[in-house]
Amino acid sequence: MRSVRSDSVLAELEQRVLHHAQLMGRRLPEIRFFILEPLEFASLLEKDVYPTSPINIWEGKRMVHKKHAIETGLESSLFYEVVQTGDPSYAYLNDGNSPVTQASVMAHVVGHCEFSERNVLGDSNANRTEYVMHLVREVDRARRQMGAQDYLEYWNAVESVTPLISPNSQFNLRRATETEDALSAQVGSPAGESSEPEALTPVFDTLTQLLSGASEESSFESELRKRRRDETLNRRGYILKAPCQDVLDFLRHHAPASRAERTILDYKYVTRAPQDFVLRTQIMNEGWAMYWEKKIMLALFEERAVDGVIDYTRVFSNVCRPRPYFQRNPYHLGYHLWCHIEKLYREGKVSLEYREEVDREKKAHWREEREVDAIGAMGHLVDTVTDYEFLRRFLTPELAHELHLNRVDQRMAERMGVEDKDIVHRDDHYVWLDPGPVREEMLRFYTHFHRPRIYIIDSDFDDGGLLLYHREDGRPLRKDWIRPTLRNLHRIWKAPVLLLTQDQLFAVTGNQYKSEEVTPASFDEVVEKMRRGDKPYRAA
């Protein structure tokens, strides 16, 4: 790993790329470029794009497989770009790439860094890489404190919870819990509003009771509930007010853990949490990066700072080739959507007048005369929305068809059992499906990300047990994995851990594992009960 400044050609390219980015008005954090050898690159990817990581068997396993795949030619060691955003951002270039590829990578990274800085989810933070490197040293110390066996077991236990990270869910830790330090925001309210301090309204309990008319619960019950709540807060330091989907964050804050154990939880959470941001913004993010990459590269070609426009075009068109909507090529869709949006803004089609225009002829030839800051408007979108809203607002059936999101290889269509009535067009190689449902299908991804939705709904179930809830979506969980997963959770929670899924309650208590049939509870019921301060679920 060496600084890009050790290579005069790349150092010059870096200067030119950043110069053009500034000329184009990009808002960038400090970006540090480094050059890696292919195997270093492979290793970096296995470390979640940080230069160091604690010793762990899983990274070792993946790396051994990857090396074998590279050596036997099953996998290419050519990785184009990897960046860890934040301020400063760390971008890594592959030593084996040509100067034109290196320039395109730098230009691409510019887009990612700006997106991370600006996006509404607030991904970027100060000294992220440095903090993780500090945590790695802490985990290393923890390993020595805990002893090899304990460390291995605890690390493995945490691996089981690593997929259960949702910092940007509406049921994240901040919204789901109330602590002595901060009251939780109301679940369901928009994120922007919740961060605003609410004005305090004077409340006179007796008068309020009288004015609000007959209440469903008596004042005695209300008082009892309030007292119970205060006692809980005093005893545990938090109250679970709503289901918490950010399970690992909950555990790292509230699980009984030694300092060494908490360091491991912190490390795993801090390194994995940004992936949630990537999942929720991948199309916008990659599209934004491709959009600015192309603009900067054209400027570089124009000033002859780099050669190889044909090579670049070939790579660009390969990266941005259309794939069916269910295979999601974020580069292709994101880039073309941003180009489409720019055109919409330039033609004044993102306006109330255009929307309300009923004359189809006028609408078809709509051109607004006034000067529009399309790039500024696109930047505003970056500041305010994520992929869900981006697609909901701009991906129309016509555009889905134009971008070939509904185009499927004929053989694939046969395998999928596509019927003739669903096909709107065909040629020798492809069929085009009805583009109508494409947007809805793509939006569905953002509700579950193809993963089971697991929530903590009670941290004092049956005297101290941690009750998890699997939100029903028609697909059962793999049963033989429930037991080892619960065991690992038990290792972290150090008390009984239970999982309620469909009509089954699975429990690990000490060395015992049991499952029993129970009455299912709907998610809405659970949320409502928790909102009222009741136990969300009681065993029969």
Place this chain on the structure above:
Amino acid sequence: MDVRISSDESEGVFNDFIQEQLDEILDDIINKGDVDRFDDRGSDVIIEVDDIVPPTFVYGDDSDGAGDGGEGPGREKGRLRFKLPFQMFMELLGERLKLPNLVKEGSGRIKEFSYAFKTFGQVGVILDKRRTFKRALRSSIGSGVYDPARDLYDVHVRRRDRRFHVPQRVEKPRYRAVCFYMGDISYSTYGERLELEKRLVNFIHQWLDFNYGPGHVEHRFFVHDVEAHEVSPTDFFTVGNAGGTRAAVVFDLVSQIAFNEYESASTNFYGFYFGDGEVFEDDAKKIVDVLRLDMKPAFNRIGVVEVKPSQFSYLNREIKREFDKDAVIRMGTLRQRSETVEVIKNLFGTRHA
């Protein structure tokens, strides 16, 4: 920031895990006598162990559910497959079974040549990038073109900085060995008996190949009833005859072939006999004579293995009377699979006469 990004330590942890699994497999081999893990002779050994995956909540129906939960790393139904070089596997097995390397007799006059890239020169075909760069860097620092303090980062590679791998001739003496496998086809060699015999023959074959190097050992197969014949390896396990038996003829034939067809001064001879041990008294005496007078002086090792012997088995009793605790002539009794390893130890283990 001057960091080399690597996963060496984590890979080490994973490799330790694999080593543990391998030890378990070797234990298994030793306990169960499961010594035939080779697809082809001399080829890499495919080792399979349970894959390790951190268990998580995932979708899946119950029909998948044959996995064994377990703490820590969850065990999925999947398997981890990896290749172990034949040489390494045999070394490990040899260590576990405490088998000494076979003594190679003869002058080893035939030499085997190979070329190893051990030296470095200024001319050649394969450039050693690391050495070249080190020299280039040293001279660039000396000439002042590389000086980070002055923001100079050029490294000039001059012709004389280049270092190439240069092949060096390596000579290894090559020893020659021949192994005679002798089988009794008059007894019921099928089913479990055949499996036991095959497994043992296979191991002997691999062990000799490992010690002398594949291609340096000639393996020859002989069968007998009242007469002895040389057969192909396949026929060795398939031909059968229900009738009388005289085992001495096969020992006699093998000793004649050894002396007539091979240069006894430069060849390492091995002979292994497999049968039920049911021979006539005079036949056993004749065998003992052949062993003592003809074979023992020239052979490195002779093994006589009674496979699933009966109460009438007599051969080993007779041989034992003459050659008990002999360094060259060894005996074994193979009643069941778990005894395979014990027999191997008897045949190849260290013993001082």
